[in-house]
Amino acid sequence: MSLIDALGRLEAVRTGRAQPAATVRHRHLSDRPLVLVPLTTAGEAGAPLGALVGTDRDAPRLLVVPQPRDRDLRFAFLAELADAVLPYIDSYAGEVEAAERTETDPETGKRVKVEAELCADAPQLIVPSRGGIELVRLLGRSMRFRRTAEQDPETPHPAPPRVPLLGRWLTHYGERARVPGSSLLLALTDLLSRHWATGQSGLEDQHLGALLAWIDPPDGMTGAQAALRAELARDADGQLLCPPAGPATDPAFDNRLLAPAIERYDRARTALAAAEDGLEADGRLAALAAAEREIRALVERVTRPTWDAVWRGLDLLRALPEGAHVEERWTRDRWSFTGHRDRVLAGEPPQPRRDDAVTAAHKLAAREREQARLDAQEALDDPLVMAERRLAGEAFTGEVTEVVMAYSEGKRPSPRPLVTVRTEDRPHLAERAKVYRSLGGRPQTAEFVGYEPCPDGALIVLRITDKMGRGKEPEPGSVPEKGEHVCFTLFEHEQRGGAKLPEPERTPWTHGGPPGEPGPEPADPVTEEDLL
Amino acid sequence: MTTAEAVADPGAAAARATDAILRDTLHGTERGVVVDSPPGAGKSTLVVRAALELAAAGRPLMIVAQTNAQVDDLVLRLAEKDPELPVGRLHSSDSDPYDKALDDLPNVRTSAKAGDLAGLPVVLSTAAKWAHVKVDEPWRHAIVDEAYQMRSDALLAVAGLFERALFVGDPGQLDPFAIVGSEQWAGLSYDPSASAVTTLLAHNPGLPQHRLPVSWRLPASAAPLVSAAFYPYTPFRSGTGEGDRRLAFAVPSDGSGPDRVIDEAAACGWGLLELPARHTPRTDPEAVHAVAAVVRRLLERGGAAVSERSPEPAPLTADRIAVGTAHRDQAAAIRAALAGLGVTDVTVDTANRLQGREYDVTVVLHPLSGRPDATAFHLETGRLCVLASRHRHACIVVCRAGVTELLDDHPSTEPVQLGVTVKFPDGWEANHAVLAHLAKHRVAWRP
Numbered sequence: 001m002s003l004i005d006a007l008g009r010l011e012a013v014r015t016g017r018a019q020p021a022a023t024v025r026h027r028h029l030s031d032r033p034l035v036l037v038p039l040t041t042a043g044e045a046g047a048p049l050g051a052l053v054g055t056d057r058d059a060p061r062l063l064v065v066p067q068p069r070d071r072d073l074r075f076a077f078l079a080e081l082a083d084a085v086l087p088y089i090d091s092y093a094g095e096v097e098a099a100e101r102t103e104t105d106p107e108t109g110k111r112v113k114v115e116a117e118l119c120a121d122a123p124q125l126i127v128p129s130r131g132g133i134e135l136v137r138l139l140g141r142s143m144r145f146r147r148t149a150e151q152d153p154e155t156p157h158p159a160p161p162r163v164p165l166l167g168r169w170l171t172h173y174g175e176r177a178r179v180p181g182s183s184l185l186l187a188l189t190d191l192l193s194r195h196w197a198t199g200q201s202g203l204e205d206q207h208l209g210a211l212l213a214w215i216d217p218p219d220g221m222t223g224a225q226a227a228l229r230a231e232l233a234r235d236a237d238g239q240l241l242c243p244p245a246g247p248a249t250d251p252a253f254d255n256r257l258l259a260p261a262i263e264r265y266d267r268a269r270t271a272l273a274a275a276e277d278g279l280e281a282d283g284r285l286a287a288l289a290a291a292e293r294e295i296r297a298l299v300e301r302v303t304r305p306t307w308d309a310v311w312r313g314l315d316l317l318r319a320l321p322e323g324a325h326v327e328e329r330w331t332r333d334r335w336s337f338t339g340h341r342d343r344v345l346a347g348e349p350p351q352p353r354r355d356d357a358v359t360a361a362h363k364l365a366a367r368e369r370e371q372a373r374l375d376a377q378e379a380l381d382d383p384l385v386m387a388e389r390r391l392a393g394e395a396f397t398g399e400v401t402e403v404v405m406a407y408s409e410g411k412r413p414s415p416r417p418l419v420t421v422r423t424e425d426r427p428h429l430a431e432r433a434k435v436y437r438s439l440g441g442r443p444q445t446a447e448f449v450g451y452e453p454c455p456d457g458a459l460i461v462l463r464i465t466d467k468m469g470r471g472k473e474p475e476p477g478s479v480p481e482k483g484e485h486v487c488f489t490l491f492e493h494e495q496r497g498g499a500k501l502p503e504p505e506r507t508p509w510t511h512g513g514p515p516g517e518p519g520p521e522p523a524d525p526v527t528e529e530d531l532l
Numbered sequence: 533m534t535t536a537e538a539v540a541d542p543g544a545a546a547a548r549a550t551d552a553i554l555r556d557t558l559h560g561t562e563r564g565v566v567v568d569s570p571p572g573a574g575k576s577t578l579v580v581r582a583a584l585e586l587a588a589a590g591r592p593l594m595i596v597a598q599t600n601a602q603v604d605d606l607v608l609r610l611a612e613k614d615p616e617l618p619v620g621r622l623h624s625s626d627s628d629p630y631d632k633a634l635d636d637l638p639n640v641r642t643s644a645k646a647g648d649l650a651g652l653p654v655v656l657s658t659a660a661k662w663a664h665v666k667v668d669e670p671w672r673h674a675i676v677d678e679a680y681q682m683r684s685d686a687l688l689a690v691a692g693l694f695e696r697a698l699f700v701g702d703p704g705q706l707d708p709f710a711i712v713g714s715e716q717w718a719g720l721s722y723d724p725s726a727s728a729v730t731t732l733l734a735h736n737p738g739l740p741q742h743r744l745p746v747s748w749r750l751p752a753s754a755a756p757l758v759s760a761a762f763y764p765y766t767p768f769r770s771g772t773g774e775g776d777r778r779l780a781f782a783v784p785s786d787g788s789g790p791d792r793v794i795d796e797a798a799a800c801g802w803g804l805l806e807l808p809a810r811h812t813p814r815t816d817p818e819a820v821h822a823v824a825a826v827v828r829r830l831l832e833r834g835g836a837a838v839s840e841r842s843p844e845p846a847p848l849t850a851d852r853i854a855v856g857t858a859h860r861d862q863a864a865a866i867r868a869a870l871a872g873l874g875v876t877d878v879t880v881d882t883a884n885r886l887q888g889r890e891y892d893v894t895v896v897l898h899p900l901s902g903r904p905d906a907t908a909f910h911l912e913t914g915r916l917c918v919l920a921s922r923h924r925h926a927c928i929v930v931c932r933a934g935v936t937e938l939l940d941d942h943p944s945t946e947p948v949q950l951g952v953t954v955k956f957p958d959g960w961e962a963n964h965a966v967l968a969h970l971a972k973h974r975v976a977w978r979p
Binding site: 428 | 563564627628660663664666684685686687688689691692710711712713714716717720721722723724725728731732735736860861864868
């Protein structure tokens with residue numbers, strides 16, 4: 001925990017209300033996000049129990065699996081989920097704008113610009129908590145290798161055609177969510193705790209109800225009281241007033257309400273199967289429908305509060321202005337979406353089960369670059385985040401007290417002005433360290449030359465080394481002036497490209513050699529453990 | 533392991549190990565040779581010797597190190613051993629990319645372009661720079677230095693450049709890390725965040741593996757503890773015996789805590805300056821002050837070090853002392869405290885940056901001192917191992933009381949990943965082993 005985060009949490013405890021941890025919104029929020037509140041069945045990883053899904057906060061679509069251990073009902077649920085999600089995704093796939101992309105020319109090996117399509121906007125998925133992102137990933141993994149009856153008439157449990165496609169999209173979204181700063185798939189608890197510091201631990205912040213209780217407590221209650229109520233308060237039946245945001249359910253709900261309801265449903269189904277004539281069957285069908293309605297009502301009862309909480313959280317976040325670099329990061333999300341759209345359209349096979357060595361290395365390098373970029377951009381966009389970096393000795397602000405013109409040695413002397421900054425910060429500057437400031441959105445580099453303590457602070461002497469034009473005299477505005485307030489960082493603002501990795505078919509001997517021809521991956525085999 | 537039977541003389545044991553390594557490197561049939569080297573076991577000497585022999589055998593050689601300082605150090609050592617050998621130093625295009633001392637060496641050519649250095653018998657650079665090099669014909673041979681600190685993905689980027697390689701490193705030091713989560717690849721043989729050697733051996737389990745058996749840096753007082761705590765299955769010993777190294781001070785102790793711990797460390801090789809138990813911020817002002825006070829007294833008291841290097845006692849000067857911490861802000865706070873006491877030129881750095889360095893006396897701020905919790909970062913075996921194995925004479929640890937209880941309250945809780953080889957010892961065990969030993973050299977002090 002950083003110093004400023006600890007301070008924010010202490011202040012939250014003292015005031016009884018969460019404190020801002022950011023002055024701007026650091027993630028993109030779509031005008032029309034798709035919210036998904038999923039629930040799973042206790043005891044079986046990835047067996048969905050139900051979900052609320054949709055883009056209209058007043059009209060969520062309720063999907064329920066009345067008997068979660070029934071494979072056919074589970075497929076029916078997934079097909080319904082595909083019906084709800086895929087049209088939403090498709091609605092963004094058509095509208096494109098012309099853009100440029102750099103590619104390696106296969107003949108010359110040079111980097112060249114090519115014209116490409118870029119989707120004008122991208123679909124955004126919001127889930128309540130981190131567990132929701134894990135479930136999206138798990139659902140994607142379980143669906144993308146499913147075989148449809150069309151692909152394989154012999155398959156024992158053919159999936160409806162849309163199911164593998166949804167699996168590929170959910171896999172893509174789950175994988176993209178691992179990229180720092182990406183916004184295609186977001187967990188609301190992560191979003192909220194990025195922007196507010198509550199008076200509870202990071203672990204407790206993963207409870208959406210408790211987190212919202214700190215940020216926006218009801219009248220007459222402190223955040224701590226409201227959070228405790230959200231976590232523990234139960235009604236006369238022993239049910240939580242604020243059901244967990246899922247995907248796991250409360251055991252008291254499972255034991256007292258859900259299990260008996262599912263049992264009634266099972267009994268009704270057995271009875272229907274045993275019906276001897278049409279008239280009897282009609283009556284028992286009605287009983288089955290009633291049993292199913294009961295389960296639907298139960299699932300709605302525990303998902304609807306979360307659904308409403310998600311939208312309330314989005315309202316709170318929308319009240320913050322968007323950070324300056326958010327748009328740029330969202331553009332990369334749009335590229336990611338467009339890229340996957342193109343792979344699906346081109347008929348490429350689903351994402352492999354495991355990354356090969358080169359792909360894994362590429363992903364890790366890209367994510368590390370994005371993390372460094374995100375850290376820098378958030379600090380540049382937000383003085384509160386910059387304050388955190390200043391306290392950590394990674395940046396400093398101050399007033400320019402002196403500018404002395406100097407020139408580099410050599411045939412064509414270039415301007416190398418010496419700038420003295422008086423600061424109260426304590427940056428960890430090593431000898432000849434490089435520091436950067438944002439000059440019209442572009443980083444300007446300076447070199448640390450000298451340090452001299454002075455009353456309440458220190459004088460730091462820097463030598464500006466670039467972005468002053470080609471002439472002998474620096475371009476106007478490119479050198480800070482006396483009296484100007486400046487902010488320099490010790491971290492770079494932009495990230496360099498990573499190392500060139502070999503093509504997968506040229507994987508070296510140290511990493512097992514080439515992985516071989518990538519064939520289409522087989523469907524998951526049915527094993528003895530598949531009891532259902 | 534090639535040195536199964538004990539050899540009485542450490543010099544002879546080390547020479548045997550080196551001969552076996554060079555034999556496999558020069559005449560072996562496998563594409564790779566792996567050498568594990570405990571702290572101060574002559575790893576750099578081995579790299580230089582192997583480089584010279586490979587060059588003498590007419591095999592074009594590239595050397596991969598992890599940092600620019602390591603590359604420059606190797607270039608200087610190569611030039612010292614064989615001033616006639618033409619050496620290429622490939623460097624980045626940043627300003628000030630290499631040690632200016634290289635410009636004074638007539639046979640060292642420096643360039644930012646690999647093409648300019650083509651045809652030289654030995655070319656050295658960092659893994660990051662090599663990753664941008666393209667060649668039509670791979671090098672016949674490579675030496676990868678600090679291979680345990682190199683990440684698997686960095687090896688992936690450069691492995692196409694060479695046919696065969698000698699991988700040298702210390703498995704006990706800090707593992708490489710990634711700044712983002714990499715759990716999704718845990719258990720894969722080519723996990724990009726694992727160390728280069730882990731991946732290499734997972735795919736090539738038959739490669740010959742050697743071990744350097746003698747630490748020339750660590751004194752007889754330190755090698756048994758470091759070996760037992762951090763290398764329990766691959767023990768090593770000290771190259772010097774009891775009494776070969778001595779530390780004496782001209783100014784007698786004034787009876788203060790810092791002076792008493794200095795005397796304890798001078799006599800036994802280890803000293804623990806224990807402050808009263810307390811939960812503190814990372815830059816614990818009292819602990820920082822205590823570290824600075826110890827360093828100042830080390831200098832004020834006119835220390836003299838006797839070792840096998842010279843018959844005359846060598847003065848214990850500021851450049852022979854280092855302070856090690858876990859975090860950068862701790863190092864910064866100690867630097868500021870030392871500057872306040874008028875002490876300059878003492879190296880103060882984090883474990884990561886002290887890797888591979890050597891001093892006469894080290895003063896260590898214990899990673900767990902004053903903490904309310906023991907996270908994986910603070911428990912990492914390599915961190916403590918680096919901090920406890922930089923010294924030739926003595927190591928003084930400054931720590932709050934209560935770390936033993938803290939450890940007992942925080943057993944390792946890292947999730948078990950399928951397919952990942954469990955590393956022994958874990959940080960918890962190693963920390964306990966070191967603390968148990970330090971307890972015998974404890975000086976309690978209330979600043």
